[in-house]
Amino acid sequence: MEIAVTTPAVPPSESVVSRMRPPSRIGDRAFHWLTLAMGFSVIVLVVLVGWQLGRGSQLAVTKFGLSFLTTSTWDPVAEQFGALPFIYGTAVSSLIALVIAVPLSIATALYLTELAPLWIRQPLVSLIEMLAAIPSVILGLWGIFVMIPWLRTYGFAWLKAALGWTPFFGGPIYGPSMLAGGIIVAVMILPIITSVSREILRSVPNLQREAAYALGATRWEVTRIAVLSYAKNGLFGAVVLGLGRALGETMAVTMVIGNTPQIKASLFAPGYTLASVIANEFTEATTDIYLQALFEIGLVLFGVTIVANLLGQLLLLTMKNAMTTRAVQ
Amino acid sequence: MINSSSTSKPAMEDSTSAPESRKPVSNAPEAANPAPAFRSRNLSIFYSNKPAIKDVTLDVPSRKVTAIIGPSGCGKSTFLRALNRMHELVPHTRVEGEVLFEGQNLYAPNLDPTLVRRRIGMVFQKSNPFPTMSIADNVLVGLRLNGVRNRKVLNERLEKSLRQAALWDEVKHDLGKPGISLSGGQQQRLCIARAIAVEPEVLLMDEPASALDPIATMKVEELIRELCAKYTIVIVTHNMQQASRVSDYTAFFFLGNLVEFDGTDRLFSNPKERQTEDYITGRFG
Amino acid sequence: MSDNLHTWRKIKSGLASSVATVAALLVITPLGLVFYHLLVSGIGSVNWDFFTHLPKPVGEIGGGMANAIVGSGVLLGLASLIGVPVGVLGGVYLAEYGGARTNAILRFVADVLNGVPSIIWGVVIYGLVVIRFKSFSAIAGGLALGLMMIPLIMRTTEEVLLLVPNGYREAALALGISRWKTILHIVMKTASKGIITGVLLAFARVAGETAPLLFTAFGNRFWNHNLHEPIAALPLQIFTYAISPYDDWHRQAWAGALVLVVLIFVVNTLVRVLTRGRTVSVL
Numbered sequence: 001m002e003i004a005v006t007t008p009a010v011p012p013s014e015s016v017v018s019r020m021r022p023p024s025r026i027g028d029r030a031f032h033w034l035t036l037a038m039g040f041s042v043i044v045l046v047v048l049v050g051w052q053l054g055r056g057s058q059l060a061v062t063k064f065g066l067s068f069l070t071t072s073t074w075d076p077v078a079e080q081f082g083a084l085p086f087i088y089g090t091a092v093s094s095l096i097a098l099v100i101a102v103p104l105s106i107a108t109a110l111y112l113t114e115l116a117p118l119w120i121r122q123p124l125v126s127l128i129e130m131l132a133a134i135p136s137v138i139l140g141l142w143g144i145f146v147m148i149p150w151l152r153t154y155g156f157a158w159l160k161a162a163l164g165w166t167p168f169f170g171g172p173i174y175g176p177s178m179l180a181g182g183i184i185v186a187v188m189i190l191p192i193i194t195s196v197s198r199e200i201l202r203s204v205p206n207l208q209r210e211a212a213y214a215l216g217a218t219r220w221e222v223t224r225i226a227v228l229s230y231a232k233n234g235l236f237g238a239v240v241l242g243l244g245r246a247l248g249e250t251m252a253v254t255m256v257i258g259n260t261p262q263i264k265a266s267l268f269a270p271g272y273t274l275a276s277v278i279a280n281e282f283t284e285a286t287t288d289i290y291l292q293a294l295f296e297i298g299l300v301l302f303g304v305t306i307v308a309n310l311l312g313q314l315l316l317l318t319m320k321n322a323m324t325t326r327a328v329q
Numbered sequence: 330m331i332n333s334s335s336t337s338k339p340a341m342e343d344s345t346s347a348p349e350s351r352k353p354v355s356n357a358p359e360a361a362n363p364a365p366a367f368r369s370r371n372l373s374i375f376y377s378n379k380p381a382i383k384d385v386t387l388d389v390p391s392r393k394v395t396a397i398i399g400p401s402g403c404g405k406s407t408f409l410r411a412l413n414r415m416h417e418l419v420p421h422t423r424v425e426g427e428v429l430f431e432g433q434n435l436y437a438p439n440l441d442p443t444l445v446r447r448r449i450g451m452v453f454q455k456s457n458p459f460p461t462m463s464i465a466d467n468v469l470v471g472l473r474l475n476g477v478r479n480r481k482v483l484n485e486r487l488e489k490s491l492r493q494a495a496l497w498d499e500v501k502h503d504l505g506k507p508g509i510s511l512s513g514g515q516q517q518r519l520c521i522a523r524a525i526a527v528e529p530e531v532l533l534m535d536e537p538a539s540a541l542d543p544i545a546t547m548k549v550e551e552l553i554r555e556l557c558a559k560y561t562i563v564i565v566t567h568n569m570q571q572a573s574r575v576s577d578y579t580a581f582f583f584l585g586n587l588v589e590f591d592g593t594d595r596l597f598s599n600p601k602e603r604q605t606e607d608y609i610t611g612r613f614g
Numbered sequence: 615m616s617d618n619l620h621t622w623r624k625i626k627s628g629l630a631s632s633v634a635t636v637a638a639l640l641v642i643t644p645l646g647l648v649f650y651h652l653l654v655s656g657i658g659s660v661n662w663d664f665f666t667h668l669p670k671p672v673g674e675i676g677g678g679m680a681n682a683i684v685g686s687g688v689l690l691g692l693a694s695l696i697g698v699p700v701g702v703l704g705g706v707y708l709a710e711y712g713g714a715r716t717n718a719i720l721r722f723v724a725d726v727l728n729g730v731p732s733i734i735w736g737v738v739i740y741g742l743v744v745i746r747f748k749s750f751s752a753i754a755g756g757l758a759l760g761l762m763m764i765p766l767i768m769r770t771t772e773e774v775l776l777l778v779p780n781g782y783r784e785a786a787l788a789l790g791i792s793r794w795k796t797i798l799h800i801v802m803k804t805a806s807k808g809i810i811t812g813v814l815l816a817f818a819r820v821a822g823e824t825a826p827l828l829f830t831a832f833g834n835r836f837w838n839h840n841l842h843e844p845i846a847a848l849p850l851q852i853f854t855y856a857i858s859p860y861d862d863w864h865r866q867a868w869a870g871a872l873v874l875v876v877l878i879f880v881v882n883t884l885v886r887v888l889t890r891g892r893t894v895s896v897l
Contacts, residue, residue, distance in 0.1 A: 024770055026439060027792055027794050027795070028792055028793050028794050030794075031793075031794035031798070032711060032793075032794070034703060035703045035704070035707035035710070035711060036707055036708045036711065036712075038699070038700045038701075038703035038704035038706075039703075039704040039707030039708055039711075039712065040704075040720070040769075041700050041704055041764060042720055042723045042724045042727055042765055042768065043720070043723055044722055045727055045761060045764065045765070046726070046727060048738065049730065049735075049738050052737070052738040052741040053737065053738065053741075055741065056737070056741045063807075064727050084616055096620060104640055104641055105641070107633060107634045107637030107638070108634070108637045108638040108641045110634050111634040111635060111637065111638040111793040112638070114634075115631050115635070115805060116638070126886070127642045127645055127647070128641065129641065129882070130645060130879065130882070131641075131642065131644065131645040133818060133819075133822075133878050133879065133882055134645070134648060134819075134822075134878075135822025135823065135824070135874065135878070136822070136823075136824065136825075137822070137849045137852050137853050137856070137871075138648070138652070138822070138852065138871045138874065138875060139644075139648065139736070140853075140856065141650055141867055141871050142647070142648045142652075142867065143850060143855045144856055144857075145651075145856075145864065145868075146647070146651050149767070160706055161789045183700045187644045190641050190644075194641065194645055208686065218623050218624055218626070218627035218628070219631065220623075220626055220627035220629075220630035220631070221627065221807075221889070223630070238799065240719065241729070244729045245729070247731070248729070248730070248731025248732070248733070248734075249731070250731060250732065250733045250824075250825040251824045251853060253824055253848075255856065255857060257852075265703070268823070274732055275733050275825070276731055279733060279736065279825055281830055282736075282737070282740070282828065282829045283828065283829050283832070294737075295737065295741070298733075298734055298737045301731060301733075301734065302730065302731075305729060305730060305731055306729075306730070308728060308729075309725070309726050309729035309730075310726060312729075313722060313725055313726065317650060369682050413788065415784065415787070415788060418783075418784065418787065438758065443787075443791070443792050443793075444790070445790075446787065446788055446789065446790040447789075447790030448790075450782075450788060450789070451785075451788035453781060453784065453785060453788075455781055457779075457781040457782055457784075457785045459782060459785070459786075459800060459803075459804070460782075460804055461803050461804055461806075470786075470789070470791075470800075472788035472792060474789075474791045474795050474799055475790065475791065520785070523789065524709075524789065525789070527789055527790060596828075
């Protein structure tokens with residue numbers, strides 16, 4: 001065996017190869033670890049939030065236990081802290097918001113994907129995105145000075161005249177109220193439900209529609225049979241995501257809901273939500289236990305919104321998975 | 330590279346023929362430097378445990394054009410990419426056997442693939458000049474990102490590479506223009522210039538002309554013949570006429586196996602294996 | 615009989631279409647109403663004073679929101695110091711490294727984080743920073759906004775990086791360029807426009823946030839001279855003025871709202887112009 005001698009195509013002394021730095025394994029490793037650490041920051045963040053909320057509410061949690069969630073008295077002076085009025089307020093305002101927003105959003109999504117002439121679609125989508133970009137505090141501003149006065153004189157008055165015999169629409173009209181809160185939250189969640197629904201509907205394969213048309217179905221029937229039933233899970237996911245958004249809505253609600261910790265049947269009565277009480281009273285919390293109770297409210301809010309978001313994302317995932325398996329078939 | 334003794338010639342045994350003494354291939358052009366650029370020994374590559382090429386033993390002659398032909402899925406691209414460890418970009422790959430380049434095993438455990446790829450360049454089927462860079466920046470990106478700063482050196486290399494790629498005259502006044510503003514054939518020659526600029530010893534080409542029109546293809550083929558004076562070239566092609574026009578040696582792959590390897594003229598006029606003959610005459614494709 | 619049924623089906627279909635059209639109109643009505651009132655109530659008060667003067671003492675007429683506008687800028691700057699690097703590099707990890715399983719989990723967690731009410735971030739930073747340093751501060755406010763930005767920017771960065779064709783990565787690696795340089799100089803450079811628009815969208819989103827600032831930045835009637843002190847912010851000022859009993863402050867709240875909305879819309883339009891065709895949405 002002769003000794004190996006390299007004879008490269010270009011003599012190395014004249015070449016540029018010798019001027020090149022040898023590649024650094026360190027560079028690759030370092031960059032990999034750096035980006036990995038940044039990627040995992042989301043996990044760190046979630047843990048951080050849970051930890052801070054837990055730590056800040058520890059005493060309150062041990063002191064009140066589960067009765068925190070069922071007591072309806074919120075009296076900081078007497079150091080009585082029950083979260084029920086806020087749970088009620090968050091639940092009812094979100095429910096109202098969903099009742100108003102879901103039909104409107106899904107119908108709009110349908111309009112955008114199935115019915116609208118092509119030239120309208122992009123402008124309309126842009127308008128909805130603009131609505132989504134309006135900060136909560138500005139919508140609240142409009143709520144206080146425009147929406148509530150109008151509701152007090154017209155909207156609520158009509159409702160009371162028509163439905164005042166029901167417990168929901170009985171009672172005096174002040175203006176700031178649970179119903180006002182629900183309406184403003186509805187406006188805030190319209191864009192997200194519309195946009196997610198639109199994505200879902202767009203992903204329904206055209207084959208479904210074509211098959212239904214081929215059977216002689218009308219436009220509405222095609223929509224109902226081929227599109228809506230196929231997209232059921234996804235649409236439900238969109239609704240749940242909207243709910244998650246509604247639960248956490250803070251500024252606009254705080255400005256129009258009246259901020260009174262009470263549980264009344266009438267929707268015209270002022271209410272209070274989990275997010276609002278934190279926003280209003282956090283800086284006024286004079287005693288430790290008061291602050292701890294507010295931290296605990298934060299914990300409840302965090303838990304509830306996480307569950308809603310988790311559920312919504314999972315529903316969207318199941319629809320995506322179902323679609324890929326169906327496509328394979 | 331191991332200096333071969335005078336008895337061994339460029340034509341090498343293929344893995345499936347009966348053991349026979351090494352026969353010189355009489356109509357293969359005599360090489361000035363007969364030692365092989367690559368020696369693959371029992372090379373097998375698995376994607377997720379499925380073999381893409383099996384037990385390939387082949388010597389790629391240096392400073393010659395070697396074509397790799399075969400029907401789609403036969404493993405020719407896999408073998409090509411194994412020569413500069415580009416197949417490793419696919420997850421879950423496994424390699425058995427070795428590839429010797431200049432006497433060194435490319436798959437030695439501590440060898441940085443980046444080093445390998447500086448010596449062994451690659452040109453792809455779809456030309457891909459970097460979209461955010463000018464023509465000049467494209468050519469020089471390999472040098473710059475590897476630490477070469479000297480303006481004089483860079484300008485020299487720029488002109489030299491573009492000349493070698495037969496592109497200099499066409500773009501010398503437009504070096505600042507975006508790389509993607511060139512025509513398809515020009516873009517491919519730009520990619521060749523880019524690959525040459527880092528002064529590799531080998532150019533691997535994966536169907537470099539398949540996306541080009543006939544005139545651009547012709548230019549690229551001429552370029553390949555010119556370049557093989559300086560570089561070892563291995564080209565994968567599904568076009569047999571191209572292989573016979575352009576290459577000195579041809580390897581025929583089928584279903585992951587190297588079926589036959591011989592001087593191009595010899596392989597096309599008088600193939601030893603039945604499968605080779607069937608493919609060449611178009612009985613399957 | 616079948617004729618009647620057919621007609622009825624057609625009527626139903628027509629009705630459904632009308633309902634959908636009406637719904638679409640109703641959805642964009644609030645947008646129109648809000649804009650109308652912003653203009654009507656706000657435009658008169660957006661003047662030189664507004665941009666250059668500090669707020670007057672409680673009850674006095676006049677003054678402006680200069681400190682709030684500057685304060686918002688400072689907070690955004692602070693927020694981006696943590697939000698942009700962590701978000702972009704995290705997005706790089708998701709797009710270029712990471713196994714399928716790990717990345718699915720990280721994406722999921724990022725999406726869930728995006729759904730956390732912004733006031734919770736305020737509570738968290740209050741516990742982490744405000745209590746420790748015993749004061750409200752610009753740093754606390756910037757941190758709260760910055761943490762909010764991380765999952766937003768991470769997802770948009772990942773999206774645009776995945777759009778970069780693999781051919782470019784291969785070509786760079788084949789030149790013997792190391793992986794990290796390939797990602798930094800080739801891939802990210804190709805996607806730079808998309809990355810920037812993702813960051814801009816996060817800015818626009820976070821610029822309008824009030825809740826996380828309520829007990830971190832807290833607000834300030836005067837100029838902020840030290841990042842460890844409370845600082846004014848435009849959305850905070852709007853809120854404080856809106857719920858106050860003073861008419862002049864209400865007037866200024868409308869002006870502030872108009873300015874804020876215009877700024878946000880300018881950024882959004884800029885993004886739309888930059889991404890003509892492709893979608894980068896942060897809804």
